[in-house]
Amino acid sequence: MPIKNLDKSSQMKKIIILLVMAMTILMCSVEKTEKEEKKNEDKLPQKVIVGLDDTFAPMGFKNEKGELVGFDIELAKAVAEKLKIEVEFKAINWDSKIMDLNSGNIDLIWNGLTITPDRAKETEISKPYMSNNQIIIVNINSPIKTKADLKGKTVGVQSQSSGEEKIKKENADKGFKELKTYPQYDQAFMDLGIGRLDAIVVDEAYAKYIKNTEEKEAGKELYRILDENFGIEEMGIAAKKGNKKLIEAIEKAIDELRKDGTYQKIYSKWFKD
Helix, strand or coil, X not given: CCHHHHHHHHHHHHHHHHHHHHHHHHHHHHHHHHHHHHHHHHCCCCEEEEEECCEECCCEEECCCCCEECHHHHHHHHHHHHHCCEEEEEECCHHHHHHHHHHCCCCEEEEEEECCHHHHHHEEECCCCEEEEEXXXXXXXXXXXXXXXXXXXEEEEECCCHHHXXXXXXXXXXXXXXXXXXXXXXXXXXXHHCCCCCEEEEEHHHHHHHHHHHHHHHXXXXXXXXXXXXXXXXXXXXXXXXXXXXXXXXXXXXXXXXXXXXXXXXXXXXXXX
């Protein structure tokens, strides 16, 4: 065999060996990157921003000192402590809550959020952590006694709330004189107090808190809650669609808080009939 051909064969072998080594290094690098990315995906964020309507007592609202307080505030802080992450609270417009979540303006909606089929499609929502009713509240001397008595009346509700959704689902608004929507429930209660509204459809937790607080200050009964309502509902915590790890971690932390008595302690502080 000529020496020239031998040299070419030897060079070819060297090239093949170098290519194999390069491919091996590349594959190892890709595998390492994928593992690191998977590891990062499994990690919880160091900080989460919770979006809320900061007038929604007793879930999350500002007290007389301007401090954010409430059941959901304390529960979120207790969960964050369990998960060893930081939590920040951010006031948002309730009617654009899903948009804020999907845009990354907030990481969680945690503010008495009712679990609905639409919200389950749009977000990664937790299992229920609390139950609630959509009740009907009127002034103490109102002639309204039943849901049927709402016919021809002006009824208030928060815009984009589960209360509004339930009213429309039952087509109850068809019989109202007007279904008036509000950005926040505190404005609806002001209008109820001065006679601009005949009734409000509202979360039971919020209604009872406002009723108890205002009647205590006034020293007399101001409101009456009807026996009939627009049904029971369950509350959950929502993250951006696909963020299952965060929701699963929150669910686990709440389960642990139930077991050690922390959940009940917080609940008893904010919910008194």
